[in-house]
Amino acid sequence: MNVYISDSIQEALLAGEPIVALETAVLTAGLPKTKWNTNFGSCPSYIDSEKPINNALAQSMTDAVQTNGALPAWVAVVNGTLRIGLTSDEVTQLTSNPVAGKVSLATLAQAMHAKQSAGTTVATTLLACRLASTKNPIRVFATGGIGGIHQNWTNRLDISADLTALATTPTCVIASGAKSILDIPATVESLETIGVPVLGLGTSMFPRFIEQNIEDDPAVHQVHSPSEVAEICTHHWQHLQLHSGVLTTVPVPENVALQHGTLIESLNQAEESWARTKQPSSTRTPFLLESMAKSTQGKSLIANLALLCNNAKAAAKIAVSFASKL
Ligand code: PSU
Ligand code: MN
Numbered sequence: 001m002n003v004y005i006s007d008s009i010q011e012a013l014l015a016g017e018p019i020v021a022l023e024t025a026v027l028t029a030g031l032p033k034t035k036w037n038t039n040f041g042s043c044p045s046y047i048d049s050e051k052p053i054n055n056a057l058a059q060s061m062t063d064a065v066q067t068n069g070a071l072p073a074w075v076a077v078v079n080g081t082l083r084i085g086l087t088s089d090e091v092t093q094l095t096s097n098p099v100a101g102k103v104s105l106a107t108l109a110q111a112m113h114a115k116q117s118a119g120t121t122v123a124t125t126l127l128a129c130r131l132a133s134t135k136n137p138i139r140v141f142a143t144g145g146i147g148g149i150h151q152n153w154t155n156r157l158d159i160s161a162d163l164t165a166l167a168t169t170p171t172c173v174i175a176s177g178a179k180s181i182l183d184i185p186a187t188v189e190s191l192e193t194i195g196v197p198v199l200g201l202g203t204s205m206f207p208r209f210i211e212q213n214i215e216d217d218p219a220v221h222q223v224h225s226p227s228e229v230a231e232i233c234t235h236h237w238q239h240l241q242l243h244s245g246v247l248t249t250v251p252v253p254e255n256v257a258l259q260h261g262t263l264i265e266s267l268n269q270a271e272e273s274w275a276r277t278k279q280p281s282s283t284r285t286p287f288l289l290e291s292m293a294k295s296t297q298g299k300s301l302i303a304n305l306a307l308l309c310n311n312a313k314a315a316a317k318i319a320v321s322f323a324s325k326l
Pocket of ligand 2: 158159160
């Protein structure tokens with residue numbers, strides 16, 4: 001089987017019940033696969049310190065979606081099958097697989113062919129939302145940050161397929177902006193070019209992922225409730241018959257947001273230490289994340305985990321509101 005949709009997701013799709021898609025690249029390539037380390041300060045209450053951090057976070061996001069009335073649909077490639085709706089055992093297997101990396105649109109077919117297991121990026125998870133049902137795709141998807149246009153794009157063009165997928169998939173993505181290493185103004189401009197509405201739930205500025213906003217950050221259209229998001233989505237997809245995504249940005253919870261500038265300093269330090277280790281490039285992301293978590297005394301990691309859970313919660317509320325309007 002090449003694409004598998006779990007029974008519970010198929011039933012919920014048929015019944016028009018609220019579903020929230022969840023990506024797994026953040027679990028396989030974006031978070032530590034180790035247990036909580038005392039160098040990170042005290043472990044947040046919603047993270048099980050007995051489990052690897054990526055697995056504990058998955059459990060918390062699952063709980064956040066369920067307690068807010070929606071069904072979580074974890075998406076991943078498992079032994080070459082694109083699976084929509086993983087069980088908690090399947091999530092655990094994926095998070096503990098040391099060789100599972102991430103697949104995007106350009107690498108999905110080859111990963112299937114090689115019967116690999118991997119986490120799905122925003123782009124691949126959006127594809128799964130569309131494949132789940134041609135008439136009635138999964139309409140809501142929560143993540144941390146989308147990919148976009150990398151810095152220095154005038155010299156070396158590096159644009160994430162997440163933008164391509166957002167341009168072609170009628171799903172609302174809930175994220176705290178884009179990965180912080182990107183050219184954010186260019187990424188926001190490109191969202192306009194591809195016709196993706198960018199909303200701010202409780203914010204008028206495009207969030208800076210784990211950091212607080214600063215005055216000249218790009219503007220977004222502020223909305224005040226999940227039902228307002230659902231109403232705008234209805235105009236976009238049903239009344240206007242547009243087929244692109246909607247990006248709903250949600251700022252990182254204020255109590256854990258990092259001050260502007262903290263991240264770049266810590267990232268530069270981490271990059272320098274990584275260069276000295278002379279390890280293969282596959283170790284770079286986990287190394288950078290871990291050393292940034294240590295140099296910020298856990299603050300970068302705590303903010304990342306908090307925004308992921310917060311976005312899962314907001315997404316569930318949006319999914320419930322959207323389902324009630326069908
Ligand atoms: N944001 C992060 N860390 C990540 C990602 C986003 O802070 O690891 C992942 C998401 O899965 C996103 C992907 O879809 O990176 C984009 O990768 P690329 O730039 O290779 O398309
Ligand atoms: Mn890229």
